[in-house]
Amino acid sequence: MAHEALAIQTENLGRVYTIKAIKKGEAKQRVALNDVNLEVGRGEFFGLLGPNGAGKTTLIKILTTLLAPTHGRATVAGYDVARQAAQVRPLINMVSGGESSGYGLLTVRENLWMFGQFYGLDSKSTYRRVDALLEIVGLSDRAHTKTSDLSTGLRQKMNIVRGFLTDPQIIFLDEPTLGLDVGASREVRSFVRNWVDERPDRTLLLTTHYMAEAEELCQRVAIINAGKVLACDSPANLKRRLQREAIFRLDVSPLRNGALSTFETLPGVRKFVHTPQDGKSELDLILAEDGAIASVVTTLTSHGAQILNLQKREPTLEDVFVDLVGLSMEQAAAS
């Protein structure tokens, strides 16, 4: 292996999708990944945080040999994903959230056993692993249920077991808790955390658009938007970028656009996000220093807005995103 210590490395990695238009000859191009340079060490729990459409799935597809890059290169366990897919595949596995896959006519146990077979595991140890994993995720009582009779949430859990069953060196989790309810998401997160705690040499790459998930699980996080990696560090270090700034949350009576545009020129206001709510406006402000809040309040009152609540808070990864992009993750996903 070329880079023993590195589990994943990308060099100027890019992907452009060509979309065939209905009208002939008008093929559109969409840049999904642009010049991505990442290095993930062996044994690291690495996160990719970004809104919908940021390019997270595209990156995972390239790294798992499903999709060819259009620019640059990527290696997994030292092997080139484009040219040495056969060497990469035995070492990896992947789980995508928010979808239900599996053969409906097979039972949960049969589905999982079969994937074990494809990875060359012997039957006995496959069943042992399957049963142990089903126990951990709370699916034991469904082991002999036909997959088609499972709810989507339970199918997703089965899919997670499928990913971990083969004990991969490097596992890719693409929004594994997408679509799960709060309880199931928590179970999945704690399962993943325990799994890495017991296997410190295993590498995980997790994508998410839930900043709490990235913050809770990942040792390092890359923030990605519109195909570009904007920052990459530990959650603590990323938030430390905002340690000089002051972050406020304000609830005010509904704001008109006129009031908002004045913020842009207000001294001391670095970034702000306006989220209209039922009967009020939420403002998240990244200020250069505490004192700047005074002029914010003055401006608001001069526009006739009523202040309902004012709170200073600690920075989150969401604030880091806002600081980098100028939009909340939700806004960035919509754009």
Add this chain to the structure above:
Amino acid sequence: MLQTFNRSFRTAAWLGWQVESNWTDPLLFFAFSVLKPVSSVLILVFMYHAVAGAGSDAPIYAYIFLGNAFYIYVGAVMAGTSYAILDDRERYRTLKYLYIAPIAMPMYLLGRAVARFVVGTLAVVITLLVGIFFLNVPVNLLTVDWPLFGLTLALGIICLSFMGLALGAWTLTIRNEPWFLGDAVAASLYLFSGAIFPITLLPGWLQPLAYGLPVTYWLELLRRATLGPNAAAFPTFAAWSNGQLLAALTGLTLAFGLLAALAFRFFDRLARERGLIDAQSNF
């Protein structure tokens, strides 16, 4: 490598048996996969009697009957691999997980087709038995040239699997519901492989196509093996010996094997470049 081939094929065959042959409703399954092909051959027989007005002792009768009975295999084996791709991608959403697993995809696809082959065999056997015992098809099971029959059948199935693989590979890159692909190809080769009439009846400019198709030689050999000298009553391959026909079939099988390998590499790369492995149809 061999281990990979082996586990891909065996596990896929098991999977195919579980899902292709829907045992939750055996009756419906049997009706669809066995009675349907059998009855389409029978319909042909009755049409023959009605239209041609000739008796069942005319040599063309056995020709048509056997051609169509064995043609059941063409649809069953060739369509199997491309169905597997489609089902896994669109219905079970497992194709991407299989694709990134350390398996040999062609072996996996062949394995998935085994169930269809078995069920197809059942349909062929039933058709033949009905023909021999009830419809005066002049096959004497005691005089059948079994070694030639076995060899021909095996070669043909291998060749059809290769053709199926090439189709399956192509299916990887087709986005919108190519469910019909296998069946469509099987249907369009039907007229050009001497299943229903000797290929000398084709317009001259279409005959080269027929001579390029392995199914043509395969059916001819199967007829000779089952009917003995009666089968040679047609001008099509009258000048060819069994050995020459076998050589042609073997050569074409090898050629299609090569074609399948190249097609697989080509379409696999194309599918990865275009991001089609896990693409779903836009209905």
